[in-house]
Amino acid sequence: MLAVHFGAGNIGRGFIGQLLRQAGYEVVFVDVNTALVDELNQRKMYHVQLATAGNPQSVVEGVRAIHGQDVEAVAAAIASADLVTTAVGPNVLGQISGAIAAGIAKRLADNPRPLNVIACENMIGGSAKLKEHVFAGLSAELQAQATELIGFPNAAVDRIVPIQQHEDKLLVVVEPFFEWVVDRSQLVGDVPQIEGVTYVDDLAPYIERKLFTVNTGHAVIAYLGYQLGLKTIDEAMQNEKVAKAARGALQETGALLVAKYGFDEQAHTQYIEKILARFTNPLLSDEVVRVGRSPLRKLSRHDRLVGPALECMERGISPEHLGLAIAAALLFDSPEDEEAVRIQSDLKLFGWEYALHNNTGIPAGHPLEEVVRRQARLMQEWTSTK
Numbered sequence: 001m002l003a004v005h006f007g008a009g010n011i012g013r014g015f016i017g018q019l020l021r022q023a024g025y026e027v028v029f030v031d032v033n034t035a036l037v038d039e040l041n042q043r044k045m046y047h048v049q050l051a052t053a054g055n056p057q058s059v060v061e062g063v064r065a066i067h068g069q070d071v072e073a074v075a076a077a078i079a080s081a082d083l084v085t086t087a088v089g090p091n092v093l094g095q096i097s098g099a100i101a102a103g104i105a106k107r108l109a110d111n112p113r114p115l116n117v118i119a120c121e122n123m124i125g126g127s128a129k130l131k132e133h134v135f136a137g138l139s140a141e142l143q144a145q146a147t148e149l150i151g152f153p154n155a156a157v158d159r160i161v162p163i164q165q166h167e168d169k170l171l172v173v174v175e176p177f178f179e180w181v182v183d184r185s186q187l188v189g190d191v192p193q194i195e196g197v198t199y200v201d202d203l204a205p206y207i208e209r210k211l212f213t214v215n216t217g218h219a220v221i222a223y224l225g226y227q228l229g230l231k232t233i234d235e236a237m238q239n240e241k242v243a244k245a246a247r248g249a250l251q252e253t254g255a256l257l258v259a260k261y262g263f264d265e266q267a268h269t270q271y272i273e274k275i276l277a278r279f280t281n282p283l284l285s286d287e288v289v290r291v292g293r294s295p296l297r298k299l300s301r302h303d304r305l306v307g308p309a310l311e312c313m314e315r316g317i318s319p320e321h322l323g324l325a326i327a328a329a330l331l332f333d334s335p336e337d338e339e340a341v342r343i344q345s346d347l348k349l350f351g352w353e354y355a356l357h358n359n360t361g362i363p364a365g366h367p368l369e370e371v372v373r374r375q376a377r378l379m380q381e382w383t384s385t386k
């Protein structure tokens with residue numbers, strides 16, 4: 001069995017690649033980082049270390065890599081693959097779609113048979129979005145064939161994998177916890193047998209629970225922690241104000257999720273507590289600038305802050321803590337982050353109101369704007385007394 005995985009980065013090596021190998025797939029990574037591709041091809045293995053007592057390591061063998069620019073080689077691998085997965089980032093799905101379309105075209109010409117393509121990105125409808133991009137590169141005839149034979153099941157993936165800085169360039173340190181949930185209703189052909197994957201008929205409750213709890217909590221901690229000059233998520237969690245705001249935001253999204261999906265309230269409270277505990281892992285050293293990366297994406301209409309805040313308001317839940325995190329996200333001025341630089345430029349040139357309107361998914365004139373304005377004043381008090 002062959003799996004082609006786009007993105008040999010943190011989650012690619014530290015989670016998806018590892019599970020696919022354990023399930024018996026030969027794993028071919030596709031990446032555009034030449035040094036990473038070369039190292040994988042030279043060593044054909046890497047180690048995954050758990051951020052827990054004793055730092056246990058396991059070896060992932062039987063892997064290789066193709067450079068993403070070698071579209072012919074990527075297409076050939078896809079034509080003969082049994083599974084395709086991605087973990088490149090939501091904004092990169094468009095860039096990899098051409099090679100996937102080329103691979104599907106070759107597969108349909110050479111030996112047409114079912115294939116599932118699973119985007120493992122932090123977004124709602126990731127595989128569906130990838131399908132849109134891929135189909136834009138296929139003729140009407142190939143689209144008709146692909147509709148029957150190529151599945152794009154949406155998925156939710158959860159494992160905290162920080163940016164890696166080790167002498168061994170392939171080593172990945174990951175938290176012990178993991179969850180990978182896939183929408184069964186969109187699969188074609190045989191169900192891939194991967195230990196650790198849970199198949200569900202309706203992904204919506206799972207992806208929203210994950211994104212609006214793990215990623216919302218993470219974003220609140222990252223943006224508030226950054227404003228207070230704190231470097232890592234576990235360090236920020238030690239700050240009382242930050243920890244209180246994270247818990248407050250998860251109570252807001254929790255009330256929404258319980259009302260929307262009928263989750264058991266007590267079980268959801270336990271889920272929140274477990275996640276808050278994951279954020280305190282001192283062995284992970286996860287920087288707030290990684291977790292806060294791409295603030296424009298994180299402030300968009302359906303993402304982890306504005307998405308649940310708008311829905312909270314529709315249900316009469318006041319999203320004060322989410323509003324605080326939105327205000328802090330607008331002030332996130334990490335100089336290496338292109339999206340942060342764009343927001344800061346808007347703030348500097350055109351002021352707060354313009355930046356709020358043009359960089360968040362909040363509809364113009366929506367009462368959430370007033371919540372954010374109110375919380376921005378509180379944020380100013382925080383930072384002036386830090």
Ligand SMILES: NC(=O)c1ccc[n+]([C@@H]2O[C@H](COP(=O)([O-])OP(=O)(O)OC[C@H]3O[C@@H](n4cnc5c(N)ncnc54)[C@H](O)[C@@H]3O)[C@@H](O)[C@H]2O)c1
Nearest residue numbers: 007008009010011031032033068087088089121122160161
């Ligand atoms: N790190 C985590 O904790 C975590 C957990 C769950 C989900 N995710 C999601 O997984 C995705 C990847 O996150 P990450 O943290 O692993 O990021 P990362 O930056 O470590 O990895 C992304 C990889 O994609 C590669 N890449 C970029 N453009 C490419 C292209 N055109 N073709 C092929 N490869 C390309 C990069 O070189 C990099 O190696 C994101 O959507 C993220 O939200 C991350």
Ligand SMILES: O=P(O)(O)OC[C@@H](O)[C@@H](O)[C@H](O)[C@H](O)CO
Nearest residue numbers: 122157158159160161215218291
């Ligand atoms: O990957 P992003 O930028 O969408 O979000 C940053 C983190 O919240 C995220 O990577 C988490 O670590 C991960 O989603 C945990 O499962």
